[in-house]
Amino acid sequence: MRVEELKVSEKVKLILRKRGIEELYPPQEEALKSGVLEGENLLVAIPTASGKTLIAEIAMVNTLLREGGKAVYIVPLKALAEEKFQEFRDWEEIGLRVAMATGDYDSKDEWLGKYDIVVATAEKFDSLLRHGSSWIKDVKVLVVDEIHLLGSRDRGATLEVILTHMLGKAQIIGLSATIGNPEELAEWLNAKLVMSEWRPVxxxxxxxxxxxxxxxxxxxxxxxxxxxxxxxxxxxxxxxxxxxxxxxxxxxxxxxxxxxxxxxxxxxxxxxxxxxxxxxxxxxxxxxxxxxxxxxxxxxxxxxxxxxxxxxxxxxxxxxxxxxxxxxxxxxxxxxxxxxxxxxxxxxxxxxxxxxxxxxxxxxxxxxxxxxxxxxxxxxxxxxxxxxxxxxxxxxxKGKPEKLFSQLSNESNLRSQILALIATFNYRTVREILNFIDRTFYAYQRKDTYSIEAKIKEILYFLMENEFVELTLEDEIIPLPLGTRTAKLYIDPMTAKVFKDFFKYIEKDPNPIGIFHVIALTPDMVPVSYSKRELSKLEEEYYSLKDRVYADDPYLAYDPYYERKFFRAFKTSLILHAWINEVSEADIVEKFSVEPGDIYRLVETAEWLIYSLKEIAKILGASQELLDYLEKLRVRVKHGVREELIPLMELPMVGRKRARALYNAGFKDFESIARATPRELLKIEGIGAKTVEAIFKHLGREVKIVEKPKKNTLDYFLNKQ
DNA sequence: AGGAAACCACTCTAGACAGCATGTC
DNA sequence: CTAGAGTGGTTTCCT
Missing domain, CATH: 3.40.50.300 (P-loop containing nucleotide triphosphate hydrolases)
Known part of the structure; x- marks a missing residue:
């Protein structure tokens, strides 16, 4: 089918032509003729790289042009969000504004409500829903890319919950790999199903x-x-x-x-x-x-x-x-x-x-x-x-791919989601919660919610016992501050409970090793493993740092499970401790047999959890002193620096290495840098023209530096040819 | 005795999401 | 039950 024949606005065709698309692939044609252009839900199950994104794009833009409102495009990875965001910016030419929202990046300067297309990770969108962002009601289309991840154990429940919230409120377009039970998923979504094995190559x-x-x-x-x-x-x-x-x-x-x-x-x-x-x-x-x-x-x-x-x-x-x-x-x-x-x-x-x-x-x-x-x-x-x-x-x-199974009943998923229903979506009774569950894929697949009911009651008991929610005299479940904060921080209630359990020790003697150990004991921390050979070294370190660790001695009770958990967390704590004491990445890699990518993920997660710990501490009545301490620790974790470098971290293009170089050269704060000449700064190891320009610009001074290209830089090679 | 090869028991193992705070009819 | 590479130590075998 030719793009010309498509029943969409000329504006859409204009962009498609600009991309060099004249002809649609057969599955694209079939999908676009399924009623999706008239606003019906659609589930597309076709192989990778056969143009799924384009189907969603055309449908999305078509609905936006017809009805206004917003489209949200859900992806499973931050890297994918970036990729789709860049692709979708093609539509800016016909006046659609595109934004991206992930945990570490929001389209800046503007509020998301000003955009027409928002590319987001599933968790980020779930979080936006929990925060009750007012623009959510304007969402007319929800596209879920890689919707088969609904069956993934640790992240599938998020997709299921998002979809349950949006079903009936927005047009749903699911893009899936080939799965074992596409009909079942399509029926739940009330969507037309388009399947194909066709590939462009x-x-x-x-x-x-x-x-x-x-x-x-x-x-x-x-x-x-x-x-x-x-x-x-x-x-x-x-x-x-x-x-x-x-x-x-x-x-x-x-x-x-x-x-x-x-x-x-x-x-x-x-x-x-x-x-x-x-x-x-x-x-x-x-x-x-x-x-x-x-x-x-x-x-x-x-x-x-x-x-x-x-x-x-x-x-x-x-x-x-x-x-x-x-x-x-x-x-x-x-x-x-x-x-x-x-x-x-x-x-x-x-x-x-x-x-x-x-x-x-x-x-x-x-x-x-x-x-x-x-x-x-x-x-x-x-x-x-x-x-x-x-x-x-x-x-x-020749074999058929596995069927998708709801992962909602998985205890940790369910715990988080039940709390969110009460704390951020105003669900007040077991009946209301069950009504929600009734609309999920879980209920659709299992036909009954009997087995999940018992689990929900258990979770409610847990939430009440730990002061996330309470029961009023009228038998209404209402959220307590701890519950609301936990749901909005997007941490596992179990994580908040760990924070709460250790709070009194942290308050008495706050120290990085102990605090890192606590956040590493939560289920939200990235697991780090240690080998048998490492254990004796970890034990040794533990005994020398014993008075700083809040958790019970791992050998106090014979429990191999606790022992493992304890030392895994302890190793994590040592890594983070090395990181904030400016141990080089290479040395950390060497000493702890982790790799650079692992360090980044650890640091990223730790920062989020320390922020969360601070917020939970606030609710538990922490002193301003403790809150300040945690905030400093958060910044140190974020940048991997000792305390004295914190003021320098606001400078653009300055990370832990350059900040340390500046500090050691005597530039310990903004004032001393503002007084410096560009030449003085350029003499410092690792600081080049671009950095100096950026630093001065940040301090309100325009400086232009013309420099001979350095060896082994791109400029060097460009000039050479 | 010395040294190399063969053998055996044991260890170890993929990936990656989330906060923040915005503004107006 | 269902994998395979690497490691480290011991046994075996040969000279």
Whole structure:
């Protein structure tokens, strides 16, 4: 179908033409003819990269142009929010204002209410709902991207609750991967269902086993090893994406592959790759990455720092990096297609032992094969070492993906959501809560809510016992300040309870080790693990810091579960403590065997939790002194600095390293910097022209610095050519 | 006795969301 | 039951 024939405003067609879209893909056509343009709900279950976003965009904009109001587009990842936000800004040309809302970024200067399209993560939107933002009532369309994540254990309930709140109030458009029970989901959503296996790039799937690739169509190709599948792709001028189930394996495999891939590169490529490798900040993880990069191969997993991740993604897309070996980070994340996808593992370790990786996930990985516009087809190959290739084909390739199951009844999810209903949505009785539950996917799927009723009552008891809510004489459940604050802070009620339980100790003797240990004992903290060999060192450290730790001695009662939890939290506490004492990232990586990406996530979460601890402390009647102490600690965690650097952290382009350099050079506050000459600041290690300009601008002084380009910077290379 | 190879038991394992505070008919 | 790489220590075997 041609764009011309579409029954939408000329404005929409204008933007589509600008993007170079003249023709719609068959599933797009089917979806747009389903009634979604007339305002009906829609569930689209089609493969990745077959144009789901465009369907939602057209429907969204169409409704906005027809009825006004707002559209909200929900994504599962912050990185994805950024990607969609940039894409959607195309619509600004026809007067639609686009915003993004995630935990660490809100479209600045303006209130979200001024925008027409808001891209948000699920949790952020849930939080906005809880805060009762007035513009919510104007939401006419809600798009939920990757709606199959409704079945994910830890985050699925959020989507389910958002949808339950919005059903009937806004048009719902769900975009899903292929799932086992799309009909059931569509029925719950009261949506038209559009399913298709169509892809813009043909996909050929197969299994590699003992020197042979057996394709789904029965054909067979010979390769001496799975690595040859990679080399073959590179030789043909294409790229390969290898999925593995362990970080360590991703790194090792990348290094291994890079040796041979290196010999297939041109001199120009080698030079650029070397440049790329040199640009990395120094730490153990990056050293490995740099080495692999020089052979045109990279690994990609959550241990990489943000910059490194983006660097790998961009250069892989641009074709400079030929091969990426990744853990599932790349499977559901941002768009990184490759001609050939190789899946090395179909098993994964979990807390219950080894588990099969779900069909849904493997199919999403395979879906990354084939780059639209570059390849006429993509290839996805599962490597099977022990299993019968026929079985693998029937299970993962011909097999049906898993059904989606509601995760609402999961205790921690339910606890948070029940509290939110009472504290932020004014639900007052068990009856009202059950009426809400009746409208969820959980109830739709289970047909009865009997089993969940008992759980809800248990949760209510927990909430009352811990003073989140109370029962009035008229048998109404009303929220108490602790409950309201907890729901709005978006922390698990159990986290708030931990804060409350330790409050009296914190109040008596506030200290970073003890406070970090407390936040690390909450269910909201990122889990950090320690190896058996680390334990004795942790024990030693604990005994030397014992008087600063609030929690009970881990060996007081014989409880291996508590012991593990205690030392995990203790390790987290030591890492954060090192961080705020300006221990370098490389040293933390070395000492605690965590990676840069882990540190970022830890720090990010810790900052949020310390803020939350401060807010809960306020409710518990903390002194101003304690609140100030916690605020300082929060800032220190945010930037990873000692107390004396706090004033410098407001400067633009100044992080922990530059702040320390300034301080040591005698620039301890704004006044001393304002009196300095640019030349004086430039002499300081790590401070360049751009930083000095930004600093002075912040202090109200315009300075322009003309500088000779430094070695190994982009300018340096640009000038050289 | 010395040293290398073979063997065995044991350890370890993916990812990533959330606060804040806005303004007007 | 269902994986596979790495590690570290011990045994075995050969000279």
């Amino acid at each position: 043909q996909l050929r799937r197969g299994v590699f086993h003992q020197g042979l690739v057996v394709w789904e169509d029965g054909e067979v190709d010979r390769f001496s090893s799975w690595e040859d599948l990679v080399y073959d792709a590179v030789k043909r001028g294409k790229g390969a994406l290898v999925f593995v189930n362990m970080r360590r394996k991703a790194e090792r495999t990348a290094l291994e592959l890079s040796k041979k891939v290196k010999s297939m590169l041109t001199r120009g490529e080698l030079r650029k790759l070397k440049e790329l490798a040199n640009s990395l900040e120094e730490n153990p993880t990056n050293e490995k990455l740099a080495k692999a990069l020089q052979g045109g191969v990279a690994f990609h997993h959550a241990g990489l720092g943000r910059e490194e991740r983006v660097l790998v993604e961009n250069n892989f897309r641009a074709g400079l990096i030929k091969v990426v070996v990744a853990t599932p980070t790349l499977a559901a994340g941002i768009n990184t297609p490759a001609f050939r996808v190789i899946i090395r593992d179909t098993w994964r370790y979990s807390e219950f032992g080894m588990e099969r990786i779900p069909v849904l996930e493997v199919q999403q990985m395979m879906g990354r094969a084939g780059r639209p516009k570059y390849d006429e087809r993509g290839e996805a190959i599962i490597v099977s070492t022990t299993e019968n290739p026929g079985d693998v084909i029937s299970y993962y390739i």
